[in-house]
Amino acid sequence: MQNKKIGKQTINFLNPISVVSFASIVGPKEGQGPLGTGFDYILENNLDGEKSWEKTEQKMLEHSLEIALAKKNLLLQDLDYFLAGDLLNQIMSSNFTARSLGVPYIGIYGACSTLVEGLVLGSILIDGGFANRVGVACSSHHDAAERQLRFPTELGVQRTMTAQWTVTGSGAYILEANSEKNDLIITQGILGKVIDMGQANATDMGSAMAPAAADTIIRYFQDTGKNPKDFDLIITGDLGNIGRVLCEELVLQKGFDISFNYSDCGVLIYDPGQDVHAGGSGCGCSASVLAGYLLPQMLKGNLKNIFLVATGALLSPTSTQQGETIPCIAHGVVIQGKS
Amino acid sequence: MQNKKIGKQTINFLNPISVVSFASIVGPKEGQGPLGTGFDYILENNLDGEKSWEKTEQKMLEHSLEIALAKKNLLLQDLDYFLAGDLLNQIMSSNFTARSLGVPYIGIYGACSTLVEGLVLGSILIDGGFANRVGVACSSHHDAAERQLRFPTELGVQRTMTAQWTVTGSGAYILEANSEKNDLIITQGILGKVIDMGQANATDMGSAMAPAAADTIIRYFQDTGKNPKDFDLIITGDLGNIGRVLCEELVLQKGFDISFNYSDCGVLIYDPGQDVHAGGSGCGCSASVLAGYLLPQMLKGNLKNIFLVATGALLSPTSTQQGETIPCIAHGVVIQGKS
Numbered sequence: 001m002q003n004k005k006i007g008k009q010t011i012n013f014l015n016p017i018s019v020v021s022f023a024s025i026v027g028p029k030e031g032q033g034p035l036g037t038g039f040d041y042i043l044e045n046n047l048d049g050e051k052s053w054e055k056t057e058q059k060m061l062e063h064s065l066e067i068a069l070a071k072k073n074l075l076l077q078d079l080d081y082f083l084a085g086d087l088l089n090q091i092m093s094s095n096f097t098a099r100s101l102g103v104p105y106i107g108i109y110g111a112c113s114t115l116v117e118g119l120v121l122g123s124i125l126i127d128g129g130f131a132n133r134v135g136v137a138c139s140s141h142h143d144a145a146e147r148q149l150r151f152p153t154e155l156g157v158q159r160t161m162t163a164q165w166t167v168t169g170s171g172a173y174i175l176e177a178n179s180e181k182n183d184l185i186i187t188q189g190i191l192g193k194v195i196d197m198g199q200a201n202a203t204d205m206g207s208a209m210a211p212a213a214a215d216t217i218i219r220y221f222q223d224t225g226k227n228p229k230d231f232d233l234i235i236t237g238d239l240g241n242i243g244r245v246l247c248e249e250l251v252l253q254k255g256f257d258i259s260f261n262y263s264d265c266g267v268l269i270y271d272p273g274q275d276v277h278a279g280g281s282g283c284g285c286s287a288s289v290l291a292g293y294l295l296p297q298m299l300k301g302n303l304k305n306i307f308l309v310a311t312g313a314l315l316s317p318t319s320t321q322q323g324e325t326i327p328c329i330a331h332g333v334v335i336q337g338k339s
Numbered sequence: 340m341q342n343k344k345i346g347k348q349t350i351n352f353l354n355p356i357s358v359v360s361f362a363s364i365v366g367p368k369e370g371q372g373p374l375g376t377g378f379d380y381i382l383e384n385n386l387d388g389e390k391s392w393e394k395t396e397q398k399m400l401e402h403s404l405e406i407a408l409a410k411k412n413l414l415l416q417d418l419d420y421f422l423a424g425d426l427l428n429q430i431m432s433s434n435f436t437a438r439s440l441g442v443p444y445i446g447i448y449g450a451c452s453t454l455v456e457g458l459v460l461g462s463i464l465i466d467g468g469f470a471n472r473v474g475v476a477c478s479s480h481h482d483a484a485e486r487q488l489r490f491p492t493e494l495g496v497q498r499t500m501t502a503q504w505t506v507t508g509s510g511a512y513i514l515e516a517n518s519e520k521n522d523l524i525i526t527q528g529i530l531g532k533v534i535d536m537g538q539a540n541a542t543d544m545g546s547a548m549a550p551a552a553a554d555t556i557i558r559y560f561q562d563t564g565k566n567p568k569d570f571d572l573i574i575t576g577d578l579g580n581i582g583r584v585l586c587e588e589l590v591l592q593k594g595f596d597i598s599f600n601y602s603d604c605g606v607l608i609y610d611p612g613q614d615v616h617a618g619g620s621g622c623g624c625s626a627s628v629l630a631g632y633l634l635p636q637m638l639k640g641n642l643k644n645i646f647l648v649a650t651g652a653l654l655s656p657t658s659t660q661q662g663e664t665i666p667c668i669a670h671g672v673v674i675q676g677k678s
Contacts, residue, residue, distance in 0.1 A: 090654065099653075105668060121445070130463055191445060194437040329437075
């Protein structure tokens with residue numbers, strides 16, 4: 001059996017894992033942001049005709065998978081597995097989406113790192129010979145997340161300047177083995193360890209998650225012998241403005257300067273004038289930015305090689321109420337574009 | 340690349356995936372049940388010295404992994420990955436356990452089917468060459484689950500006769516590639532589809548989950564050409580007394596008679612006199628019964644070949660409050676003992 005691990009954590013996919021299709025849906029606020037023109041569909045309002053925000057999130061997740069399949073004239077039965085996760089308790093949006101699909105389902109949870117957890121697991125299924133084609137999808141909805149994880153939205157609680165804004169958005173991806181035309185290929189993946197530096201402030205998750213992101217980035221460079229210059233872009237999932245600076249600093253402390261090509265999905269998705277304070281967050285953040293901005297840029301040839309490190313704060317309201325600090329994780333995936 | 344799928348959903352592991360160690364911890368009620376003597380540790384009370392039931396569950400999950408490792412003189416750093424999930428919102432027990440391990444972590448959610456989701460994914464990681472050794476663990480805690488998913492426990496709400504009793508229990512498993520002495524081998528796995536027959540009664544989850552279990556069992560026989568006689572035991576995770584009968588009937592309707600060798604972990608774990616109504620449920624049900632009863636029976640030679648189909652009700656309190664029916668799933672794993 002061929003060992004596909006490099007170093008301690010990194011996985012080298014021996015077969016080309018092609019991202020053959022992808023789609024994104026976002027809410028109105030994200031549609032008005034700087035990446036607005038790249039998303040496949042923008043909701044007119046946060047309910048979009050549904051009776052609850054939770055139902056809207058589920059519809060968004062389901063619809064983004066349908067769009068991704070339709071772009072390549074694929075049907076649901078063409079998928080061997082559907083991998084999905086979201087922020088709602090019991091990953092409700094993913095479960096109810098899977099219900100309508102009739103495709104074997106793998107429910108995953110990594111908070112806002114879920115998309116990359118899914119992309120890596122999906123690639124493992126294909127590279128290991130367990131599947132030919134898988135769908136991976138992920139979502140979050142601002143209002144559904146706020147009322148579940150923080151305060152009743154009607155209360156209008158003032159947000160701290162360190163708080164991030166949960167993205168209303170979803171992204172869906174179709175991965176295939178041995179695709180003839182390989183414009184977007186997943187070449188490597190790295191599944192992270194849980195890091196908790198003792199931060200207990202649930203309104204500053206960027207700072208809490210930054211050490212986990214740094215750990216995964218540093219580990220990847222140490223495992224592979226690569227360095228930041230091997231990438232056009234290193235991009236974290238949702239550290240926001242505050243966590244981004246901290247991550248860059250932590251990575252530099254280990255001798256890797258990523259200042260020249262490092263960004264964060266949560267920084268890119270909103271304009272500073274949109275009153276989101278420290279930036280975007282949520283499973284839908286990296287899920288929609290990858291499909292709505294990064295991969296299109298790769299197809300245009302503007303980006304050739306990216307390292308996406310999605311970050312997740314693995315807290316729960318219960319753990320916060322019980323005085324716990326915030327365990328965090330970051331999973332990474334390397335995607336190569338047209339050469 | 341070798342295709343490891345048989346039929347539509349079943350996976351054939353080409354490399355022997357050995358279950359080299361396992362451990363279980365249960366609460367006092369489960370310890371007093373008919374399987375009580377098989378568990379590694381029985382809590383004296385439901386708190387076991389912790390300040391909350393949630394912390395007790397996390398300690399139980401962590402401790403069961405430690406016991407499983409210690410039985411084979413293994414250390415945490417010997418694990419390539421840790422896969423875990425539980426019933427608490429944001430899979431809190433698993434996340435906080437992973438925090439203390441320093442092992443790359445894959446968070447999964449399949450409600451009470453989570454253990455088998457983990458065993459199949461763990462086997463995939465090993466069979467695909469991505470890992471040499473993985474830890475898989477799963478837990479539930481009666482009181483933590485009740486107050487989160489149903490009613491405040493202090494309220495003492497009367498339970499319906501169709502309701503099941505969430506098991507306080509955890510199970511941990513160490514899977515390895517190419518172990519020299521293979522007494523317990525995972526040979527096949529099947530990841531299920533989400534089935535929802537329109538049942539909306541959250542106090543009768545056995546009936547809701549039975550069609551999902553039947554779907555996975557029938558699909559497995561159709562995929563492989565095997566029949567019920569090929570197993571010493573076919574056992575579902577937590578259908579309980581009511582769901583068990585329904586599952587048997589649904590499988591028979593497709594021509595497979597499992598009446599002679601079919602049981603359910605939720606039926607076995609409690610004595611009818613323990614006032615649990617329809618039987619046991621929860622992630623910890625199949626997780627503790629497999630480690631505390633089934634695998635020991637296999638090592639003794641009393642069982643040679645089992646098909647464990649863990650069942651999960653993918654509802655959430657929010658989905659029930661919003662009038663939704665219950666989506667369900669069942670994942671299966673075939674384990675061979677001493678030949």
